[in-house]
Amino acid sequence: MSLRPGYDDDLRLAHVIADQVDSITMARFKSQDLRVETKPDLTPVTDADKSAEEIVRGQLSRARPRDAVHGEEMGDTGHGPRRWVIDPIDGTKNFVRGVPVWATLIGLLDGDQVVVGLVSAPALGRRWWAAQGNGAWTGKSLAAASQLHVSEVDRLEDASLSYSSLGGWEERGQLDAFLNLTRRTWRTRAYGDFWSHVLVAEGAVDLSAEPELSLHDMAALVPIVTEAGGMFTSIRGVPGPFGGSALVSNGRLHGAALEYLDPLPEA
Structure with a gap:
C-alpha cells in the first residue's frame, strides 16, 4: 500500500512499535511463569500487559516526545492536542487462558479525532490498521496488505x-x-x-x-x-x-x- 501525506509517519511508527510489542507478548503467551494480578475493577492484568505498555511508552518518548499518552495500565502523561491511546493487551482474559484472540491496540488522537489506529493480534497472525484519508488495511506489513471494505448488507x-x-x-x-x-x-x-x-x-x-x-x-x-x-x-x-x-x-x-x-x- 502507498500512504498519502498526513499521518503516514505516525502509522509507520505504530507498526514499528507493534513489532517490538508482539515479540514480548508472544514470548509471554502460554508461559508457565506468567504473573497475573487483579486490578481494583476486578479485571486481570499480567506482567505482559505492563511490559508491553512500557515498550510503547518508551518508544513514544523517544520518537514523539511532545505527544501525550493515555494507557490502560499507566494512565495519562503529557499534554497537548496529539494523544496516543494504548491498550497493551485487549483481551487479557483470553491471554491468561491461552485463547489466541487478544491484541495490542495503538491509536492516535489529534484533537478530538482519531487519526491513526493499529490492532496487532500476533497469536492470530493478523494486523489491521488505518490512517485518516488512507483507507483501512490488513496484512502482516505495510508492504503486504489488502484493503478493507465493510459489507453491503442492508437488512x-x-x-x-x-x-x-x-x-x-x-x-x-x-x-x-x-x-x-x-x-x-x-x-x-x-x-x-x-x-x-x-x-x-x-x-x-x-x-x-x-x-x-x-x-x-x-x-x-x-x-x-x-x-x-x-x-x-x-x-x-x-x-x-x-x-x-x-x-x-x-x-x-x-x-x-x-x-x-x-x-x-x-x-
Whole structure:
C-alpha cells in the first residue's frame, strides 16, 4: 500500500512499535511463569500487559516526545492536542487462558479525532490498521496488505451480529433490548473484544456491539472501521470512542440497530 501525506509517519511508527510489542507478548503467551494480578475493577492484568505498555511508552518518548499518552495500565502523561491511546493487551482474559484472540491496540488522537489506529493480534497472525484519508488495511506489513471494505448488507434480517457477552448487557439493565436486536438478525456469534469490530471492517460481520468500554478499548478501532466505510458510535449514537460503549456497523444497518439499543433518546 502507498500512504498519502498526513499521518503516514505516525502509522509507520505504530507498526514499528507493534513489532517490538508482539515479540514480548508472544514470548509471554502460554508461559508457565506468567504473573497475573487483579486490578481494583476486578479485571486481570499480567506482567505482559505492563511490559508491553512500557515498550510503547518508551518508544513514544523517544520518537514523539511532545505527544501525550493515555494507557490502560499507566494512565495519562503529557499534554497537548496529539494523544496516543494504548491498550497493551485487549483481551487479557483470553491471554491468561491461552485463547489466541487478544491484541495490542495503538491509536492516535489529534484533537478530538482519531487519526491513526493499529490492532496487532500476533497469536492470530493478523494486523489491521488505518490512517485518516488512507483507507483501512490488513496484512502482516505495510508492504503486504489488502484493503478493507465493510459489507453491503442492508437488512437486519440478513445481518451477522457479534458481541462479547450477555452479562454486560444484563448488568446495565439492557439485556432485553439487546436480545430483541439479536432476534431480528440472521446470525449471532460472540467473537468478542477487538475481533468483533475488525470483522465488521473486513465485511465478515455486519454489526457488533458492547455496552461498556473505555477510550483505550475503542480508539484504535475507530479509524479502521470508518476508513473501511463503516460507522462507529456508542449505543446511544455518540460518534467515535467517547460514549462509553460501542455500536459498530457497515453504516447501512446503524439506524435500525440504534432503534433497538437506544429506543428512548435522552431529552
